[in-house]
Amino acid sequence: MFKKILAAQKRLQGQANVTPVMTSRTLNERVGAEVFLKCENFQRVGAFKFRGAFNAISQLNEAEKARGVLSYSSGNHAQAVALAGHLLGVKTTIVMPRDASAIKRAATEGYGATVVEFDPEKMTREDIAAQMSEKADFTVIPPYDHENVVAGQGTAALELLEEVGELDMLLAPCGGGGLLSGTAISAKNKAPNCTVIGIEPELADDATKSFRTGRLHTVHNPPTIADGTRTPYLGKITFKLVREYVDDMQTVSEDAIKEAVRFLFYTMKLVVEPSGGLGIAAMLSGVVKPKGRVGVIISGGNIDGATMRAILASD
Amino acid sequence: MFKKILAAQKRLQGQANVTPVMTSRTLNERVGAEVFLKCENFQRVGAFKFRGAFNAISQLNEAEKARGVLSYSSGNHAQAVALAGHLLGVKTTIVMPRDASAIKRAATEGYGATVVEFDPEKMTREDIAAQMSEKADFTVIPPYDHENVVAGQGTAALELLEEVGELDMLLAPCGGGGLLSGTAISAKNKAPNCTVIGIEPELADDATKSFRTGRLHTVHNPPTIADGTRTPYLGKITFKLVREYVDDMQTVSEDAIKEAVRFLFYTMKLVVEPSGGLGIAAMLSGVVKPKGRVGVIISGGNIDGATMRAILASD
Numbered sequence: 001m002f003k004k005i006l007a008a009q010k011r012l013q014g015q016a017n018v019t020p021v022m023t024s025r026t027l028n029e030r031v032g033a034e035v036f037l038k039c040e041n042f043q044r045v046g047a048f049k050f051r052g053a054f055n056a057i058s059q060l061n062e063a064e065k066a067r068g069v070l071s072y073s074s075g076n077h078a079q080a081v082a083l084a085g086h087l088l089g090v091k092t093t094i095v096m097p098r099d100a101s102a103i104k105r106a107a108t109e110g111y112g113a114t115v116v117e118f119d120p121e122k123m124t125r126e127d128i129a130a131q132m133s134e135k136a137d138f139t140v141i142p143p144y145d146h147e148n149v150v151a152g153q154g155t156a157a158l159e160l161l162e163e164v165g166e167l168d169m170l171l172a173p174c175g176g177g178g179l180l181s182g183t184a185i186s187a188k189n190k191a192p193n194c195t196v197i198g199i200e201p202e203l204a205d206d207a208t209k210s211f212r213t214g215r216l217h218t219v220h221n222p223p224t225i226a227d228g229t230r231t232p233y234l235g236k237i238t239f240k241l242v243r244e245y246v247d248d249m250q251t252v253s254e255d256a257i258k259e260a261v262r263f264l265f266y267t268m269k270l271v272v273e274p275s276g277g278l279g280i281a282a283m284l285s286g287v288v289k290p291k292g293r294v295g296v297i298i299s300g301g302n303i304d305g306a307t308m309r310a311i312l313a314s315d
Numbered sequence: 316m317f318k319k320i321l322a323a324q325k326r327l328q329g330q331a332n333v334t335p336v337m338t339s340r341t342l343n344e345r346v347g348a349e350v351f352l353k354c355e356n357f358q359r360v361g362a363f364k365f366r367g368a369f370n371a372i373s374q375l376n377e378a379e380k381a382r383g384v385l386s387y388s389s390g391n392h393a394q395a396v397a398l399a400g401h402l403l404g405v406k407t408t409i410v411m412p413r414d415a416s417a418i419k420r421a422a423t424e425g426y427g428a429t430v431v432e433f434d435p436e437k438m439t440r441e442d443i444a445a446q447m448s449e450k451a452d453f454t455v456i457p458p459y460d461h462e463n464v465v466a467g468q469g470t471a472a473l474e475l476l477e478e479v480g481e482l483d484m485l486l487a488p489c490g491g492g493g494l495l496s497g498t499a500i501s502a503k504n505k506a507p508n509c510t511v512i513g514i515e516p517e518l519a520d521d522a523t524k525s526f527r528t529g530r531l532h533t534v535h536n537p538p539t540i541a542d543g544t545r546t547p548y549l550g551k552i553t554f555k556l557v558r559e560y561v562d563d564m565q566t567v568s569e570d571a572i573k574e575a576v577r578f579l580f581y582t583m584k585l586v587v588e589p590s591g592g593l594g595i596a597a598m599l600s601g602v603v604k605p606k607g608r609v610g611v612i613i614s615g616g617n618i619d620g621a622t623m624r625a626i627l628a629s630d
Contacts, residue, residue: 269616
C-alpha cells in the first residue's frame, strides 16, 4: 500500500495543495511536547478528502471516465468528488440525503456535480447509489472503503513527515478509517518508531470498539458534533488496515472537541471543523499524553456558522 | 528609514514568527488578480504589533531597560509590549481604560505586565502615561508614533516581498499609520513600481482625509467594528511617512469589513479580526480594483467570540 501512496503523491502534484504545517509555542507549553499540525483545513474544498477523490478518479480508464462517477456523501467527500471530477473532465453525480445542508449542496453543485436527493428514512445512501450505478453504469467512488481513496488520504501524513522529519507520535481523526489507515501506512514506512493513534468522539466509538475487539462494531447516527465521524462503521478494507497499522485508538468527549475548536480559533487563529480538532482534543483533555515530537492531522475546516457560533458561545 | 527596517528584521530573527503567506484560487478568481496574504494573525500575540514593540524595546539602553517601559493600549499593542518586555527581561506597565475587555487585560497580565486602569471619561491615555512616566521614569513605547515601532512593523511587508518577489499592488490597514508607513517604506525600496494603498473604515476615515488634504484630521471614538483602527489620528511621524510613501488611501463600509471576515473564515479558514480584513474588504467590495500580483497585509486575528458570532450571524 505504501507504494500506492507514493504514486498518489505524484498524481496529486500541482492539483492538491501542499498544506502548511503550523506550530504554536502556547500549545507546546500546554501539552509538554513539540506539536506539528498538518493543516488540511487549507486543502482544496477545505478538507483532506480532495486527495483521495482525485487519486481515485484520475486512475479510471477512459471508458469509465466517459461514463462518469457516482458518490454518496452529505459532507466533504461530496465536494471533493465534484471538484476532482471537474478538474479531470469527468461527470459527477452525488447522492445526498434530502436534509443535507443547503450550503454543502450548493458548494457541490458549484463544482459542477449533479445532486440526486434521497429520503434517508426510506433507504440508505449505499442502496440508492448501487441502484443508480447499475442503471447508468457509473463508477462508484466511495468515501473511504477503496484502496485508491486510502492511498490519496495517506499523502497528507507523507507530506508532514517529509517536511518535519521523524515523529514520536501521530494523531489522526477516525470516521470511516480512510484518513487514519492512510496516515498509519505512511507513518510506519517513513517513521517506523512513530506511535499512530486514531481519535474518535466517545459518542461515535465504533472504530475504537472494532479495533479493540477485532469484530466490526456499528454506531448508527451518533449525535456527535464531529459530523465527519458520523460514519456507522469502518469499511472492509479500512478495518483491516486500521487493525494492521494503527497502534491505538482513543475517544474524546463532546466538551473536549468543542474546547479544541475554541483553542484552535482563539490561540492559533485556525478555522477547524469539530472532526478536525479531535487530535488536539485528545491532547488538551489528557486522553493522550503526548511525548517528544507529535504530529496531528487537522482533517478539515468546513464548519457552518451556526455550529461555530454555538461552540464560541458555550465557553 | 529602510535601513532601520533591515536592522529590525535582524533583531526580530528567532523572536518574531516569519508568518506564512496564504493564497486562494477562489479569491484570485473572484477579484481577477493573484493575491498573496501576509498572515500576521499568525504572529506572536496574534498581530503584527509584536514586531514594533520588540524592535523598540530591544534598542533601549541598559539603564532604560532596568527602569522599565510604559505603554497605553487597550488592544494588541498592550500584549505586544508585555510579551516583548517579558522576553527581554524588561518590566512593563500598561495603562488601560477601565472598560477594556477582560480577556485582553488577562492576556496582557499573563505575559507579566502590570496593568494600570484609568477612567477614559476623566482623562486621556496619553495624559496618564505622561504623568506616570514622569513619576517613575519609565520609557514610553507608543503604539505607532515612534521610528523604531514603524521600523518593526515594516518587516512584515519586507518578508512578504522577499518571499513572493515583485508586487504590483500592496494593501495595508491603517489605524495610527505605523503598519501602513512601515509597509510603504519596505515596498518602495524592494519593489519601486508597487502601488501602496492604505485602507480605513469609512467610519474612521481620519487618515484618508489627512492624506488627501495634507492637514491632520481627527475622528474621535469612531464606532467601527474594526477596533484596531479606532485611533483618532495619525501620529506626527506616521503622518509625514504616509504622505511621503503611500500612493493612495481608500475607505470601506462596515458591511464590507464583515463580509471580508466571513470570506476569510469560510473560504480561507482563517480567523482574522475586522481590522485585519480591511484589504480583503476593499477588493471584494470593488473599492480597490486589484491588478496583477497583489499583496495584502492581514494585520491580526484577535477577535473576541461575541464579535465573531455577530459577524457570522449577520450573513
